[in-house]
Amino acid sequence: MRVVVVGAGFSGLAAAAALCRGGARVLVLEARERVGGRVATRRLADGTALDLGAQWIDPTQDRMAALVAEHGLTTFPSAAHGRPAVRWDGRLRETPPESVRQTVNLLDDLAAGVDPAAPWRAARADEWDRLTLGGWLSTTAPDPVTARYVGRLIAGGLLAVDPDEVSLLQVLFYLRSGGGSGSLLGMAGGAQQDRLVGGPALLAERMAAALPSGTVRSGAPVRAVHQDGHGVVAHTDEGAYRAEAVVVAVAPALAGRIAYAPALPALRDALTQRMPMGSALKLHAVYPTPFWRADGWSGVTTSADGPLTETVENSTPGSTRAVLTAFSYGRQARDLRRLSPGRRRAEVLAALVELVGPAAAGPDDLVEHDWSADEWTRGCFCGALTPGSWRDHGPELRRPVGRVHWAGTETATRWAGYLEGAVLAGERAAAEVLARPTA
Amino acid sequence: MRVVVVGAGFSGLAAAAALCRGGARVLVLEARERVGGRVATRRLADGTALDLGAQWIDPTQDRMAALVAEHGLTTFPSAAHGRPAVRWDGRLRETPPESVRQTVNLLDDLAAGVDPAAPWRAARADEWDRLTLGGWLSTTAPDPVTARYVGRLIAGGLLAVDPDEVSLLQVLFYLRSGGGSGSLLGMAGGAQQDRLVGGPALLAERMAAALPSGTVRSGAPVRAVHQDGHGVVAHTDEGAYRAEAVVVAVAPALAGRIAYAPALPALRDALTQRMPMGSALKLHAVYPTPFWRADGWSGVTTSADGPLTETVENSTPGSTRAVLTAFSYGRQARDLRRLSPGRRRAEVLAALVELVGPAAAGPDDLVEHDWSADEWTRGCFCGALTPGSWRDHGPELRRPVGRVHWAGTETATRWAGYLEGAVLAGERAAAEVLARPTA
Known part of the structure; x- marks a missing residue:
């Protein structure tokens, strides 16, 4: 089977490796002149x-640990x-006040009720998705400084967004996906x-080098993906590449900028408009x-x-x-x-x-x-669904469209937004492709 | 001056007409085989x-009235x-209960404090933008049926979105831009x-026909816009067109799918990710x-x-x-x-x-x-900024990027989301282009 992978970040490289192990002939098309995606x-x-x-x-990121070992690297x-320091109300202290722990614990407690594979199924999903984290904190945190600090720490520190632009449900999903606040915020x-x-770019380079020679083509942004009953063709400025399946291993916001023929179904396209x-x-x-x-x-x-x-x-x-x-x-x-x-x-x-x-x-x-x-990333750490979007658009994150399968750390259910999530998502998409009924 | 307009909806056609009146030579590149955009x-x-x-x-839509007359059409x-009917709690009635009028009046009162040219400057803008309309209704409407009905009527009827995916500030902007709920929801x-x-498609056809022969090229989706110190080039599958300026007259979500060189500034690109x-x-x-x-x-x-x-x-x-x-x-x-x-x-x-x-x-x-x-529209009635996005991304709506100017009804400050807003936005962008210092 011939497969094209769009994007040579960790997700695309992991997908390519898994596809090669499964016997596929793989071509990875990368827009940049380098591999690694959001790593440099x-x-x-x-x-x-x-x-x-x-x-x-993180010590629980098993796939990353395995890749590090496989490619002869060390950590x-x-x-x-x-001691750490906390700037609070204009002064430095060693730890934040107890109100922070209490508020973050509340978030962890709520997150325990969220299935990261289907956050929209949580009993209070609708309520949590119509509420921004900022809105929740303004009524839940015991004082404004705690609200501001926790908002910056959780929305900012984990998703690089403002607490006012992300829903409580999106935050709970992310907390759960990464094992809770203790795991996500911790150093040792x-x-x-x-x-x-x-540096992590070295691992990406080794992952690329371990693929069969010529697998990765850089400087080749994919502009269009055309599919029909016989196959799929990925179009770049320099040439077109035919395959039996495509793995799109870029964030949904960027995946939406590729021209698809036939056009993507309404709900899948709408997802790409709602995950900045x-x-x-x-x-x-x-x-x-x-x-x-x-x-x-x-x-x-x-x-x-x-x-x-x-x-x-x-x-x-x-x-x-x-x-x-x-x-x-x-x-x-x-x-x-x-x-x-x-x-x-x-x-x-x-x-x-x-x-x-x-x-x-x-x-x-x-x-x-x-x-x-950066034209080929357009934001970090990752994409996050906008408030009110999980119920209808979350189920589209991983749903293939014909011969097009979706990878990228945004599609992970474990360690979404992290390198580990990128690898897991790439390997999940590769497994989907290898399980396709051969024509 | 030579100008390329991207999109032959009402905004692009109005921009082209205004540019021609101003002495520019204009080419309108339209993806579809027809003109009119979100009209058919x-x-x-x-x-x-x-x-x-x-x-x-609407009777206050002066530019639409003028275009209808100019092109020999009638309304x-x-x-x-x-009598109208309202389905409420499983039964039909002639009017909704008083609670609906009270709740909608509250929205109109708040909207009076929003400048549609700069909603982010409202005194309570941050608070209103972190709150979804659904969240606001859940604590403000006197009962759940009123909350649901008003949410459907206002978020749905005006913006075609769910009350849970749109902020109170976005709703207030839209109410103000269209003259308030009485104006927006009214028939006579x-x-x-x-x-x-x-039908309105006929007006679009007449607007296109009134342009100099050959001005509108259909079946020509613009894939890329490249600019340098000397000019700008719009690339289609069939050819490239050089101009001194470009007016992009499609919704931000679609404008973001064009490949720009140099790449768009971070904040402008981020806007296109936040206006589904x-x-x-x-x-x-x-x-x-x-x-x-x-x-x-x-x-x-x-x-x-x-x-x-x-x-x-x-x-x-x-x-x-x-x-x-x-x-x-x-x-x-x-x-x-x-x-x-x-x-x-x-x-x-x-x-x-x-x-x-x-x-x-x-x-x-x-x-x-x-x-x-529909690949060339991707949703109706219009784009709406996601919660928490107005402060940082609203100012980018109309800010030109070099030789690229932005039209489309989403950029209007009066009747945004309507045909009138599309025309006003197109004419505003044309005026910007005509006012450019000539090189």
Whole structure:
């Protein structure tokens, strides 16, 4: 069987590998000149490596662990020196007040009633999907600072969206899909536990290199997918590729920009209109030393206010310099995006000073990458269904349309939005294709 | 100046006419083989004409009135014989209870504080945009039937969406843009007052015919728009067209499917991911006679339950047969869409029987058109920003990107979502282009 895979991110690469194992002849068409999707590494002149996109691995992410081992790579634990800090009501403290734990626990309790394979079946799904997280917090959190902090931490930190643009149901789905807030927000023992030696882009490159020679064609955006009773043809600017099935391994928002013939069914097309990509800015401040450690701080901070929601030490063992990585989400990220580069730098550094001290004001380098401006990603971390959309459009996430199957981390039921979800989704789509009745 | 207009709906045609008046040489590229966009007329064998899309004109829609006169067409008043009916809690009544008027009045009162040119500037904009209409109704309407009825009437009847998928702010913007609920929901004196003799598609055809010969090229979907310092090129499957400016006169959701080079700025692209098209099914039941009139009813009904939210007599003077047109919106429309044609017909006819009596069970014809399945429209009546999106993405609606200007009824500030809004938006975009500094 001949199969075309659209997109050489982790989902497309995992689909391709599984299809090859199943005996298919596979062609992966990738828009960019590189593989890896929402993963990229930038190396500074002195060798300091910065992970511009997805970068962490959780100890329960079995498929990622297996891929790391299979491709001869290793992981190292994220930096963990000293105490975290929380900026709360204009002051630093070591932990957020108890009201935060209580509010997040409430979310986890509700999430326990959501099946990540069918969130729309939850008993209170309609009620939860008509309520934004921001709206829920405004009546549930015991005070406005707690509401703001939890909104930034959960909507921002997990989905890179504003609490006002995402429904409670979408948040509950995501919490459940990633094993709950403890798992998702944690460093050691959680989703930010480990990093890849050499960076995650290296794993994508090895996954691509392990495919039969010529499998991945880069610089080849798929513009159209035409199918009929005999097969399917993927059209690029340079040529057309015939196959028995196609796996579209890009986010729904991007999948909707491909021209399909026949046109997609109404409900599937409507899904692609209702799953916008998140809005994250990830900024790397590079310093001569991890100065924050001197005061006993870890560099891990979260904030109830200001343009940055969180920071984390992101230095790489063996590097001569220290990296503090900051995240801005949703409306804060969009506000930063509107500024001139100079103004943005000034605002970011002022916020860093508030979070880790005056030495943050003068980094050697400040490196940003805006995935929302990147034509072939258009937002990070992932797509999230808009409020009120789960009931009618959720069931379309994984439903094949003829010979077209859907992968991408947005279609995962476990670790959706993560590299693990991308791999699981790619392998699920590959299994669907291999199970197709052969004509 | 040479200008390319993308889309020959009312907005694109109005833009082209205004550009020609301003001395520009214009080419309109239209994906379909016809003009008119979300307007189409179907003629049955006996001559009965059915307006499948937009069809009504309000007495305050000055530009539409002027176009009708300019192109030698005339209007006729919508049928108005007898009493309307409301299906409420399983029974028919002549008017909804007072609770409906009170709840809708509350919406109008709030809408008075919204500037349709900048809804995000309303004092309570953030609060209103994080709240869905469904959520607002659940705490504001005095009882669940009133909440359901008003949600169906306002979110459904005006935007063809579910109350749970649209924010209060989006609804308030729309109410204000169309002059309030009395204007928007009214037959005589309101937005449903008049119809076009010959159907609105005829006006679109005359608008196209009045342009210089060869101005409109049909069957030419624009796939890409490339701009540089010297000009802009619109690419179709058949050829590329160079111009000094482009007016994109399709809804944002469709505008996002064009490939731009350079890629659109992050916030403009994000807008196209956050303005899904509504979900309406418009069904025309054709009968030998307007049997409902015999009992003193008008055929105008609204319903708090069931798959159909409203019906209206839609017969055309001089036709030998009577037409009852029914509308289904949001989740009800999506539920109908999932059924087989036979099941859908049975459900629709059963609902019609409940609304206008047993004679509704046996129409001569039942004609449906699903704009959500139509590749070049992808939903009706219009696009609506998703909850939480107005503050950051509303300002991008009309902001040009280099040589690319944006039209389409979604960009209007008056009668957004209507033919009038389409024309106003097209003329506004044309004025922007004509005011460009010439290189």
